[in-house]
Amino acid sequence: MRIKLAFVLLAAALVRGWSVEPAEEYRVKGAFLLNFTRFVEWPAEAFKGPKDAIAICILGASPFSADLDLAAKGAVLGNRTVILRQIPDAQQARACQMVFVSVSERKRVHALLEAVKEGNVLTVGESEGFIAAGGIVEFRLEENKVRMDISEAAAKRAGLRISSKLLSLAQPAKK
Numbered sequence: 001m002r003i004k005l006a007f008v009l010l011a012a013a014l015v016r017g018w019s020v021e022p023a024e025e026y027r028v029k030g031a032f033l034l035n036f037t038r039f040v041e042w043p044a045e046a047f048k049g050p051k052d053a054i055a056i057c058i059l060g061a062s063p064f065s066a067d068l069d070l071a072a073k074g075a076v077l078g079n080r081t082v083i084l085r086q087i088p089d090a091q092q093a094r095a096c097q098m099v100f101v102s103v104s105e106r107k108r109v110h111a112l113l114e115a116v117k118e119g120n121v122l123t124v125g126e127s128e129g130f131i132a133a134g135g136i137v138e139f140r141l142e143e144n145k146v147r148m149d150i151s152e153a154a155a156k157r158a159g160l161r162i163s164s165k166l167l168s169l170a171q172p173a174k175k
Contacts, residue, residue: 028146029126029139030068033100036122036137037077039166042097043159046120053083057096059112060105062086090115098122101130109133120159136160137170147171 037054044050054077058064068084075082085096090112093099099121101109106127113123113134123135130138136154140147150170155162 025141025146026063027065027067029100030064030071032139032146032148033068033098033124034071034075034082036098036124036166037075037082039163040098040122040155041161041163042120042122046097046159047080051079053081054098055083055085055096056098056100057085057087057093059087059090059093059099059101059108061102063102063104093121094119096121098124101125101127101135103127109135116158122155122158122160 033056037056042054056072072082072084087093087096087099090108093112093116097120099112099116101112101123103126105112106125109125109127109130110133116123117134122137123130124137124139125131125135126139128138128140131149131151131154134154136151136158138149140149148170150162150167152162152167
């Protein structure tokens with residue numbers, strides 16, 4: 001039931017477009033990050049054990065409010081909890097299942113993508129050209145609404161399966 005509700009909320013946000021004030025932008029993006037854990041399937045080798053947490057990592061200074069920390073602490077997906085972790089450099093991203101790269105870290109995008117290219121990491125960015133550089137999900141603001149593009153090819157290279165429900169809500173990556 002929770003997964004269906006999460007999908008309905010995510011779908012409504014993307015179809016209508018989730019209009020945001022600048023101060024709310026990261027609250028919306030944080031909600032998307034948490035919901036991605038429900039619509040992405042990682043291979044078993046992405047975890048050390050069957051009950052390991054899903055680690056959502058933020059590269060550099062976090063643009064998110066404490067609300068994301070609170071929401072992550074209560075999130076459970078099957079046998080896995082969700083943890084939020086701040087990482088100071090791209091090398092530490094290898095221990096994450098998802099990495100968010102804020103626009104302030106755009107100069108480190110290539111280092112991050114190189115560090116995780118052999119891993120099963122969902123890379124999420126918000127700088128223009130993130131997908132073109134090899135990232136999987138790129139957030140963008142369009143008419144003050146949070147939108148996203150997804151590269152299925154990059155997801156496959158990372159060994160990730162993205163739900164068709166989530167793919168149907170996103171714009172396909174431009175070739």
